[in-house]
Amino acid sequence: MRDDAHFVARCARGLEPQLAAEILEGELGSITRAGHRSVHFRAWRPYDTGVTALRTADDVFLLGARGREAGRTRSALRTMAELAAQANPEELLSHRNALAPHPTARPSGVEVSASFLGRRNFNRYDAEDAVGEALAARLGVPYHPRRTEGAPPPDYAAWRLTLDGTEATLMLRITPRPLHRRPYKQSTVPGSLHPPLAAAMTRLAAIGPGHTVLDPCCGAGTLLIEAALAHPEAGRYQGYDIDPTALAAAGTNKRTASLDHIRLHRADAGRLPLPDTTVDRIVCNPPWGTQVPPKARLAKAPTAWWQELRRVLTPTGTAVLLLPTPTPLAPAIQAGLLPTHTQRIHLSGTPTYLTKLEPKTP
Known part of the structure; x- marks a missing residue:
């Protein structure tokens, strides 16, 4: 591979800064552009x-090929097919x-997944077919149309086409399945967190050696597992x-991830069985009723929950939470927790x- 091989990493909308920071901190390459749900970078090694x-x-x-969008009508499909001619699939x-x-x-076939911003006079399947048929012809293999045949066979090469209103980008997935499908995630419950978002939350928490890390509403354990995988140097995960x-x-999930040092307990998040000022980092997706209803003390006295978080945090502690709106922050401030970052x-x-x-601070 050339040292300047070009990659495109895709993420949830809003996580582009965290993804770019992870690429740079890992010394994986130079960022060439960041756009809607994507970060482009050139490899250093x-x-x-x-x-x-x-x-x-x-x-x-x-990155296979990139070009300007040719409009929002069906005539643009011809230009999309030309991306396959610009790429070097072999x-x-x-x-x-x-x-x-x-x-x-050697893949036995080709499949394409397309997405675009805004309205077009064609649908995603039209775009997929235009590019997929051209790629299949170049490689001399069958094309799997998602329009009529659903999920493709596992040995088909997975291509991605994105249209952002200005540019069309054709890409080849590197891994057999998307990165967000974590092998450890064998069991889910309502409200289970998207793993890359959980990873971004643990990065924002700045977990360090010897820290005690708490998730008071742990659900299927995604936040704790992502934190423990990224920061094995922390002292305790609860x-x-x-x-x-x-x-x-x-x-x-924690057993699948071989993380036996994560300790799980049944308890009311509004009355945590923990001494005062003993937790260094809190990471949590609280049940505010959007997918999971609050229970026990969180249902009866939601504002008191903030006082409980403040009670267990050390004076230099940090809490990173996922909230449905910014409005719950008033009782957090009254409890003595100051928001230092909202995204x-x-x-x-x-x-x-x-x-x-x-x-x-006093």
Whole structure:
């Protein structure tokens, strides 16, 4: 692979800064552009497997071709098909196979997934067919149309086409499945967190050696697992949940991830069985009723929950939370927690707020 191989990492809308920071901190390459849900970068080292280990990315691709959109009418489909002529699929497949193992070195077919911003006089399947048929013809293999045949066979090469209103980008997925599908996530419950977002939250928490890390509403354990995988140097990982089903799911996932040092307990997040000022970092997706209803003390006295967080945090502690709106912060401030970072994230079109809070100093 050339030292300047070009990659495109895709992420949830709003996580582009965290993804770019992870790429730079991992010394994976130079950022060439950041746009809607994507960060482009050129590799510093050939075949660096760190490219396929990005935690805040939904997926990572090799850049095949890029060109200006030719409009929003069906005539633009011809221009999209020309992207396949600009790409070098044989070379890209060779690079892909060097970066990640696949069922077969030579794919038996081609599949394309397309997405675009704004309205068009064609749908995603029209765009997929235009590009997929052209790629299949170049490679001399069958094309799998998602329009009529659903999910493709696992040994088909996965291509991605994005249209952002200005440019069309054609990419080849590197890994056999998207990065956001974590192998450890064998069990889920309502409200389970998107793993790359959980990874971004743990990065914002700045977990360090010897820290005690708490998730008082741990659900299926995604936040604690992402934190423990990224920061094994922390001292203790503690998860609490009042729902036995959630704790069972978290237990399954932590065992799959081989993280036996994560401790899980059943408890009311509004009355944590912890001494005062003993927690260094809190990471949590609280149940505010959007997907999971609050229970126990959180349902009866939601504002008192902030006082509980403030009670267990050390004076130099940090809490990183995912909130449905910025409005719950007034009682947090009254409890002595000051917001130092708020960032809007979009998941499946729904805005949520990534918020960092620290104890108010006297």
